[in-house]
Amino acid sequence: SKKPVRVAVTGAAGQIGYALLFRIASGEMLGKDQPVILQLLEIPDEKAQKALKGVIMELEDCAFPLLAGVIPTGDPLVAFKDADYALLVGARPRGPGMERADLLAANAQIFTAQGKALDQVASRNVKVLVVGNPANTNAYIAMKSAPSLPRKNFTAMLRLDHNRAASQIAAKTGKAVGDIEKLTVWGNHSPTMYADYRFATIDGKSVKDMINDQVWNADTFLPTVGKRGAAIIEARGLSSAASAANAAIDHMRDWALGSNGKWVTMGIPSDGQYGIPKDVIFGFPVTTENGEYKLVEGLEIDEFSQERINKTLKELQDEQAGVAHLL
Numbered sequence: 667s668k669k670p671v672r673v674a675v676t677g678a679a680g681q682i683g684y685a686l687l688f689r690i691a692s693g694e695m696l697g698k699d700q701p702v703i704l705q706l707l708e709i710p711d712e713k714a715q716k717a718l719k720g721v722i723m724e725l726e727d728c729a730f731p732l733l734a735g736v737i738p739t740g741d742p743l744v745a746f747k748d749a750d751y752a753l754l755v756g757a758r759p760r761g762p763g764m765e766r767a768d769l770l771a772a773n774a775q776i777f778t779a780q781g782k783a784l785d786q787v788a789s790r791n792v793k794v795l796v797v798g799n800p801a802n803t804n805a806y807i808a809m810k811s812a813p814s815l816p817r818k819n820f821t822a823m824l825r826l827d828h829n830r831a832a833s834q835i836a837a838k839t840g841k842a843v844g845d846i847e848k849l850t851v852w853g854n855h856s857p858t859m860y861a862d863y864r865f866a867t868i869d870g871k872s873v874k875d876m877i878n879d880q881v882w883n884a885d886t887f888l889p890t891v892g893k894r895g896a897a898i899i900e901a902r903g904l905s906s907a908a909s910a911a912n913a914a915i916d917h918m919r920d921w922a923l924g925s926n927g928k929w930v931t932m933g934i935p936s937d938g939q940y941g942i943p944k945d946v947i948f949g950f951p952v953t954t955e956n957g958e959y960k961l962v963e964g965l966e967i968d969e970f971s972q973e974r975i976n977k978t979l980k981e982l983q984d985e986q987a988g989v990a991h992l993l
C-alpha cells in the first residue's frame with residue numbers, strides 16, 4: 667500500500683474545517699488508495715484547541731482506514747512540517763467596525779507567518795491552496811513570504827465560483843451540470859470575479875449559443891454568481907461552508923490526480939499571460955495532469971470580457987498595494 671502523505675489544514679476547528687476534514691480522511695481528495703496524515707492548525711487559544719480536540723474525537727470515531735495519523739497543533743512549524751498539501755482555510759474575518767485596511771493587515775500578518783513556516787519546513791513540492799479570504803491576496807502574501815518554494819506551488823480557491831457558475835448554467839439550459847466543459851472564472855474570488863461561458867460547451871454544443879442572451883449574462887448570471895455567498899448567508903444565517911469545502915476538495919483532487927483534459931478554474935500566480943502582471947494570483951482556466959496545472963492560453967478576450975477582467979484585476983492590484991508595506 668502507498669506511503670501516507672501529509673495534509674496540513676489551518677482553521678481546522680472552523681465551519682469549513684468541519685465539512686472538509688472527514689472528506690479528506692475518507693479519500694475523496696487524494697484517492698481511495700492514498701493514506702493521509704492530517705496536521706491540523708488552530709489558533710493557540712484554549713477554546714479553539716479544545717474545539718479541535720472534539721473534531722479529532724469524531725475523526726477517530728469514523729475509523730477511516732485511510733487516516734494514518736492526526737497531529738493537532740497551535741504552531742505553524744509543526745502543522746507544515748514535511749507537508750505535501752496545505753489547505754490554508756483559517757483567516758481573520760471582518761469584525762464589527764473593522765475597516766478593509768485592518769482586515770488586509772490582520773490577514774497579511776497571518777499569511778506572512780504561514781508562508782515563512784511553509785518555506786522553512788514543508789515539502790519542496792507542497793501544493794498550497796488558500797481558501798481564507800481575501801484568498802487571492804492571502805495566497806500572494808504566502809507566496810512572497812516563501813522565496814525558497816516554487817511560485818507555482820501557491821494557489822487560491824476560485825473553484826467555488828466556478829462550481830456556482832456551472833450550477834447556474836445547468837439550471838438555465840436544463841442540462842446536466844457534469845456535462846459542462848470549458849467554463850472558467852477570471853480574477854479575484856470576490857463579487858468582481860468574471861464567470862465566462864463564451865467557450866463553454868455541453869455535448870459539444872456552444873453554451874453561449876444555447877443561452878443566446880447577453881442581458882441575462884450581464885444582469886442575472888454574473889450578479890447571481892458574484893453574490894451567491896451573500897445569498898447563502900441571508901438564507902442560512904451562516905456562510906457557505908459545505909460548498910466551500912467541496913470546492914477545496916475539487917481543486918486539490920484535480921491538481922493532484924488530474925482533470926482528464928477538462929478545464930477547471932484555479933487562482934494561480936500569473937506569468938504575464940492575458941495581460942495580467944506577473945505574480946498576481948488570478949483565476950484562470952487550467953487543465954491539470956501529473957500533479958501540474960497548465961494555463962489554457964490563447965483565448966480571445968472580447969471587449970465585454972476585457973472590461974470585466976480589468977475590473978477584477980484592479981481590485982486585486984488595490985489589495986496588493988494595501989499590503990505592500992507589510993511584506
Ligand code: NAI
Pocket residue numbers: 676677678679680681682683707708709714755756757758759776796797798799800801823824825826827855905906907910
Ligand atoms: P470559521 O470562522 O468558522 O473558521 C475559521 C477558523 O480559522 C476558526 O476556527 C479560527 O480559530 C481559525 N483561525 C483563524 N486564524 C487562524 C490562524 N492564524 N491559524 C490557524 N487557524 C486560524 O470560518 P469558515 O466558515 O470556516 O471560513 C474560513 C475562511 O474561508 C474565511 O476567511 C472565509 O471567508 C473563507 N471562505 C473562502 C471561500 C472561497 O471560495 N475562497 C468560500 C467560503 C469561505
